[in-house]
Amino acid sequence: MKNVVLSTLLGITLGVMGSAAAAEALPPPAERVVDYHKDIAPIFSDRCLKCHGVKKQKSDYRLDTREDAIKGGSEGAAILVGNSAESMMVQLLAGLNEDFDLMPSKGDPLTAEQIGLIRAWIDQGAVWEGSGPSASSAAAEKRDDRVPFSGFGEGWVVEATAQKGPLATWEMIDEKGPAGEICVALSKPNHSSAGTFNLLCDTRTKFKNGQISVALKSISGEEDQGGGLMWRAKDKNNYYVARFNPLEDNLRLYQVKDGKRTKIANADVKKDFDVWTTLTVGQQGNKITISMDGKVLIESEATTFSEAGGIGLWTKADAATIFTRPKVTLN
DSSP states (O other), X not given: OOOEEETTTTSEEEOSOOHHHHHHXXXXXXXXXXXXXXXXXXXXXXXXXXXXSSSOBGGGOOOSSHHHHHHOBTTBOOOOTTOSTTOHHHHHHHTOOTTSOOSSSSSSOOOHHHHHHHHHHHHTTOOOTTBTBTTXXXXXXXXXXXXXXXXXXXXXXXXXXXXXXXXXXEEEESOOOTTSOOEEEEXXXXXXXXXXXXXXXXXXXXXXXXXXXXXXXXXXXXXXXXEEEEEEEEETTEEEEEEEETTTTEEEEEEEETTEEEEEEEEEOOOOTTSOEEEEEEEETTEEEEEETTEEEEEEEOXXXXXXXXXXXXXETTOEEEEEOOEEEEO
């Protein structure tokens, strides 16, 4: 048995105790409505995802999607929705489970306030808005509905072109970009469609002329890998896209019109898998310039989309990829 002293956290010494006594020892749930992205995601990102995220899952436990967070790993269910006091996650965070060490295993324990927020979040339904199909079963069933994604701020939505099956899962992750930027990952395609284009769209930015830059790194993909940028988007079926695919060793410029993709230009380029690549798109009028890691590889013209439109991140089929937040300069 592993007893934990949490004098700085709870002001008591915790030994072997029954569930009722353990529940009484827990910090109380926060007395307000808890927002996942404002209150909970920062705690998970800072203290939990290094061991339970996209790349590493101690005890086979992932905490980067709602479905995985609830079902738990090799030790069983982690979250009992509506019952925080008896949820294994809360027990471990407070050091009340006699069979396991206090979590997180490294660094200071969570504060009573942080545990209270997590308790309230679980008691209120463990709502995970804006994270793809794991946000709710209703969102997953409504295939054509965009799903809000607040990780980058207001206006971002999860969508898909030629969608077959559920929307992909996009998640904020703890890994930082090559210059320390915050990152998002398409961590789960959630479908097996080779013809689906997975989109994370910024509907508030209106881009016509200027420059967009993003760093990306492949995680996995058998059908497709990598990804890229979309811009001048009218909607999920009409936009330009530039994408790098390390599986095919090429960089390509496409237009997607009425849901159909047409190649405009191609550049052969070889780069190792699982390394950061910086992709930059510039457009002035009809002229498009695409660079990788500072080197111009494509210069072309396109006339299909002449008006300002949205921007976004793009992958195809089962390509799981990490992206930094796009940097946009408008001219």
